[in-house]
Amino acid sequence: MNKRREWIMSTTPLFPIFYRTAELYMPGKMVFGLNSLERLPKEVRFLGGNSRVLILTDKPVRSTGAPEKALELLRKEGFEATVYDDLEPEPRIELVENAASFAKSFDPEVVVGIGGGSVMDSTKLVAVSFTNPGNLKDYVGPNLLKRRGKPTICIPTTAGTGSEVTQYAVFTIDGKKKTCASPYIIPDVALIDPMLTLSLPPPVTAGCGLDALSHAIESLISTEATPITDELAYLATRLIFNYLKRAYYKPNDVEARYYMSMAATIAGIPLCNARMVVGHSISQTIGPMYKISHGISCAITLPYIMKFYAPVVSEKLAQIAVVIGEDVSQVSLKDAALISAVSVRRLLEEVGVPPSLKSYGVAKEMLPKLAEDSITNFPRPNSPIELNKENVLKILEWMYEGEI
Ligand SMILES: [Fe+2]
Known part of the structure; x- marks a missing residue:
């Protein structure tokens, strides 16, 4: 598996960053610890x-x-x-x-x-x-x-x-x-202070944790990603796959809470610097309209936007499968990227989040309007695939059926 990781990391990035000066914004100080x-x-x-x-x-x-x-x-x-x-x-x-x-x-x-x-x-x-x-x-x-x-x-x-x-x-x-x-x-x-999260109920734990996962994965896809934001995003992804279920099923598990707090803060840095892509556009459109929380509305876009972007960022997405411990040594990069998307969808289900849009009371006839609103109100110049009503509608159709 390490060999595979090396091979993936050595492929030429599709959007090299050396043609521009990268900026990295962070707080002046981060203090992290129990109590x-x-x-x-x-x-x-x-x-x-x-x-x-x-x-x-x-x-x-x-x-x-x-x-x-x-x-x-x-x-x-x-x-x-x-x-x-x-x-x-x-x-x-x-x-x-x-x-x-x-x-x-x-x-x-x-x-x-x-x-x-x-x-x-x-x-x-x-x-x-x-x-x-x-x-x-x-x-x-x-x-x-x-x-x-x-x-x-x-x-x-x-x-x-x-x-x-x-x-x-x-x-x-x-x-x-x-x-x-x-x-x-x-x-x-x-x-x-991760101790402050101990009292969170399971649905809030799931929604917030999956929001952080969206921040990590959408930042990897963004054309504004850098090697620094990428490594932070992979670290956050690994922590979320390791600890979200534990925090969800056992809210007082201090170790799980500790690493989920760490993951959320770490994922905030690529969110701040590489920015989000179409997942957050769709989330910010459907969330307020159907009273779906931000975290859940981001989560239900995630497997399907990974499928959408897989043709152009397959190395990045395949690497997710590697860091969460899936065996992708015998499959193509594109298939490994899809295995990552399937793993995300499985994680949603494991923490009680139905992974299809029709489970949230969205009528199928609304999808064209949702596609249009998403790109009009939340354009993403940093999306590696130029967004238009047709391709965003395709994502919404996959989401609706829960199909990868
Ligand atoms: Fe978010």
């Missing part, structure tokens, strides 16, 4: 905070006790800290504006977000509201922010979105999902 929440006061000081700290969260996360624990840790060290918990999933921009007004009245030195992707996304935008005047919604789009904001610490309570390390934040504006993309919102410190 590392206790390091929060130290990290606040590392960012220059001496007195006032604002913790942003939402009510479900607050009920787990994590924000209160952070508050206690900070107060014990002499900080004046407070919690604002009026955030929500898929946050409406108006609620983030309210959080920003509260933040300005409190005037913290450091802003801390404790929660899932939506809380961290909101925190990132609240932090830049201090230095970018006007309405926050005017900054939601690609590279619209003018400068960095208040020092920010993001603490994930799920293992999936990778928001603690990315330059993205997604909001709901006039009922539609819109993305703010800017290096100025990458948190200064990502503090990852």
Whole structure:
């Protein structure tokens, strides 16, 4: 198998990166470890905070006790800290504006977000509201922010979105999902404490873990991938295949939670730097329309987009089969790529995610509109196959039937 891996890795990449200068954005610091929440006061000081700290969260996360624990840790060290918990999933921009007004009245030195992707996304935008005047919604789009904001610490309570390390934040504006993309919102410190994920119920564990898997695999496919993002994506993929089922079936398995948290954060780096392809376009189209969570809507695209891209990135996708331990020594590269796609579909089923679109109440007649909306609203210039209504419709038809 090692021999096979060597052979695959030595093939010429289809999209060599040496014709351009690659950039790699990451947080200033990543702190990772069991019970590392206790390091929060130290990290606040590392960012220059001496007195006032604002913790942003939402009510479900607050009920787990994590924000209160952070508050206690900070107060014990002499900080004046407070919690604002009026955030929500898929946050409406108006609620983030309210959080920003509260933040300005409190005037913290450091802003801390404790929660899932939506809380961290909101925190990132609240932090830049201090230095970018006007309405926050005017900054939601690609590279619209003018400068960095208040020092920010993001603490994930799920293992999936990778928001603690990315330059993205997604909001709901006039009922539609819109993305703010800017290096100025990458948190200064990502503090990852896998203990905070122990209480996640199995369906959330599955959805978040598969979102992270989508980040890893879609980044491999992107024309903006580099050898650095690729290796991180393979590492995250291997960890997810090794540990997602354990975390799903035994939520208190600390080792599984530890490596799933690690996988999600690691996959966030290729997400941030290589970007997503058509899977996330379809997910962001069908998710809000059929009330399917982000992670699940990404997951159900994944086996089929792998089949779609297999002809142009077969080496990359075949390598997935190698890193997850499938024996592909006797098959062609294209077949090995398809074995990877089948393995992903099997993983979905093993964690309770039906892998066909018809299981989610989507009518077949809607597929052409979904294809059109996906490419119009979420174009992907970094897709190695140029997207059009016909080829995206083909992916949706495979998804609908669950057919590889
Ligand atoms: Fe995602």
